[in-house]
Amino acid sequence: MASVPHVRKTRRFGVSPRRIIPRALTHLVLMAVAVLMLFPLVWMVSTSLKAPGKQYLWPPQMIPNPWYPQNYVNLFALAPMGMYLLNSTKITVLSVLGTSISSSLAAFAFARMRFRGKDAFFTIILATMMLPGAVTLIPTFVIFRLLGWVDTHAPLIVPSFFGSAFYVFLIRQYFRSIPQDLVDSAQIDGANFFRIYWNIFLPLGAPILTTVAVLTFLGTWNDLFGPLIYLNTQSKMTVQLGLAYLRGRAGTGVERFGTIMAGAFLGLVPTLVLYFFGQKYFVQGLARSALKG
């Protein structure tokens, strides 16, 4: 089987004849699955640009004829899509900011400072990572209800400013690899801990902070559960929640899928664009969130 390439010590140019068939088969399988992965997304965009009645032709029309951008116009007429996008952006940006600041501050203290009860507290933080969200859901809702924050964006933003156990863990691991010499010489120069955190650890920790930002972005932009529980007013909803509701308002005919696919595409685009530019951080970040968590 061709799965263990490292065994071959000589690096050949091209593929030996004996291996051509397994290689070709491998590509065939990989390509078939790539099509399986991509086709639904292409079909989404394609449907979103098709006129009513053209969506279910056989053979399927991959490239819409005629182009029918009217679906997007209908979408904005049907739902405050602009507001949804704005709300999602606001909540996501603030959550990324809050998580990055609070988690990196705590991570710095855990990595480089000595204070009483540090180890015990860190153990508690690690333990909370195992707690299922279902257990904290209702009490958290009760707190925000008491504060009068239901149907505002606050419950979706404020918790991020209190840090996140997993990200503290992740950043701490990274901060520990930064040489102590840098801290010592900065202290000799009279820098206090906050300066050391701000001028040394934040810049040197850029890769891990980017990973945390990317993961927070994904968790917030893609979230449905939080917005579903806290938001009721249309004008306050996020894209994903709006999309969930859109289905009920887009009518019952098959042409509704044109509008719905237009909405789905808009909900997806920001993630895709970011993924396109920062692919490395998405893949490594999610892998790390699994393997080291």
Place this chain on the structure above:
Amino acid sequence: MRKQTLHGMRRQEGFLGWLFVAPMALGICIFQIYPILFSLYISLTQWNLVGAPRWLGIQNYVNLFTEERYFPKAMSNTGTYAVGTIVPGIALGIVFAMLLNQKIAGRFAYRAIYFIPVVAPTVALGVLWQWIYEPHFGILNAVLKVFGVQGPAWLGSTHWAMRSMIIFALWQGLGFNIVIFLAGLQSISTEYYEAAEIDGANALQRFLHITLPLLSPVTFFMLVTGVIGACQDFVTPYILTGGGPANATLMAVMFLYGKAFREQHMGLASAVAYILFAVIVTLTIINFRLGKKWVFYEEAV
């Protein structure tokens, strides 16, 4: 003199350290520790958010298994979903990670493509698959028709809804499983394979006696996190089926959500949360116990 400054700095450090972790400490208390206790209390009461909770003892827990017809259904559906997504998910992850662990052209492109559904929002993908699964106009049944197969109603069929949901989840999660198993494969030293080849081991033997055992910590990890994730999945059933048809895809957290936020039965919903908590902890412990038997850690040799 110097000693004093050092002492002073230590004291300052002790204070500043807590200042730096203060938001975190507050967050843990408000959003983790207090909720654990409060939801345990609420689960022993009847409460609709208004007025004072009425003490019931363990009645909510009893009711879930006697009065609430759909709770056992939701739990067994969750089990089906967990097994249906985890077992094939791990198998497919290993197979495709091995295919992509070769030095073949375009392997990074493949990986990048497979990963797109992992980062994409489940809501957008879910409404997309509703369209694909649409019985009369959807592309899936149109394709099946070409092969002479009359496709089922998929999400609308009690028989097929759970399977459709599992297919969707496998599709969405494949890229993630591949990336994790790829990392596992890449950490296996090539020396093992070289030695095995010298000993004349064939590809299947190498797979069974080197790859699988050395991959077992990753497999084990995927099993544990997979169980935890599947037990708590809410968005997939909520978007794809809403739990229907006829509760065929009703899952644990959906049931909890309905009780808490549609019917305002906070006590009953909290009891569900605690049962789910207990199930997850139990399964994790069982996994760790059994894991000792089959998980192979390289250091132990």
